[in-house]
Amino acid sequence: MAIWKRVLHNFLDLFLADRCCLCDRPTTNVDRLCTSCEQRLQTHQFSPANQFLTDEIPVLVWGLYGGSLKQAIAAMKYENYPQLAAPLGRWLAQAWLNSLKNRRPKSSRSKYAVVPIPMHPEKVKQRGFNQAELIAKSFCETTGYPLRSHGLARIRPTQAQFGLSREQRQQNLARALALGKDFHRRPPQYPVLLVDDIYTTGATCREAVKALQKHQIPVAGILAIATSRTDS
Incomplete structure (x- = not known):
């Protein structure tokens, strides 16, 4: 029996x-x-020596966009698996914390305000979530940094960046991002870390940096899960 x-x-x-x-x-x-x-x-994770891209502001990317990592990001965004943001955010946090340990000279700063790249409210309504916000939430659970989900706002809809040239991406995003309600109420006590899922040309993040710097809010770095770029 x-x-x-x-x-x-x-x-x-x-x-x-x-x-x-x-x-x-x-x-x-x-x-x-x-x-x-x-x-x-x-297996898609970059080595510590290759995690930083050479851009105006420090950009740390966890891994190379392709194969199973590309599949995971697509499943999270388009197949309604938001729970995948949890491990991705943890891995990104671990890479960031390790980078602080290895950086010379060591930063004396112990906290940053974490701001996800925002989606337009209509798009959030369609998808049900902002994947950058979920990744940032998991990142903050690991690091202990404060999450400011509405530090930025997308004030007008934009078309998908995929397939656009660098110039078209910049035009598409012009004046699309603005200071969000979190920072309208009270500016952050710490420099900002911006979090997104994929980093390509950096056009979206540059617009985010402009929107924050316009209000004298410093941006310490940009963090993303994946990129197809291999420069470092």
Whole structure:
């Protein structure tokens, strides 16, 4: 009788257990990632020496956009798997904290205000969430930094940046971002870290930096999960 109970239990587990959102295997991981897919994602991480891109403001990117990392970001954004933001945010936080340990001279600053790149309210309504905000939330849970979800606001809709030239991206984003209600009420006590999912030309982040600097709010760095760029 005990054998049949065990068989029945295993049979029910097969159908009732959570499934990995990348390969559909059963998993007990709350992030909906099986061990195999998590290990594949980790292979996309840049080495510490290659995590910073050469731009005006320090840009730290966790990994190379492609393969399973590209699949995970697409699943999060377009297939309604927002829970994938949790591990991505944790990994980004660990990379950032490690970079602080290795930086010379070491920064004396211990906190930053974390601001996700905003989406237009209509787009948030369609998708149900802003993936940058969810990544930033997980990042802050690991670092202990304060999250300012509405430090910035997208005040007009913009078309998708994919497929646009550098100049078209800049025009598309011109005056699309402004100071959000969090900072209208009270400016941040700490320099800002901007968080996004993908960093390509940096056009979106440059507009975010402009919007903050217009109000004398310093930006200490830009953090993203993935980039297709390999310069460092």
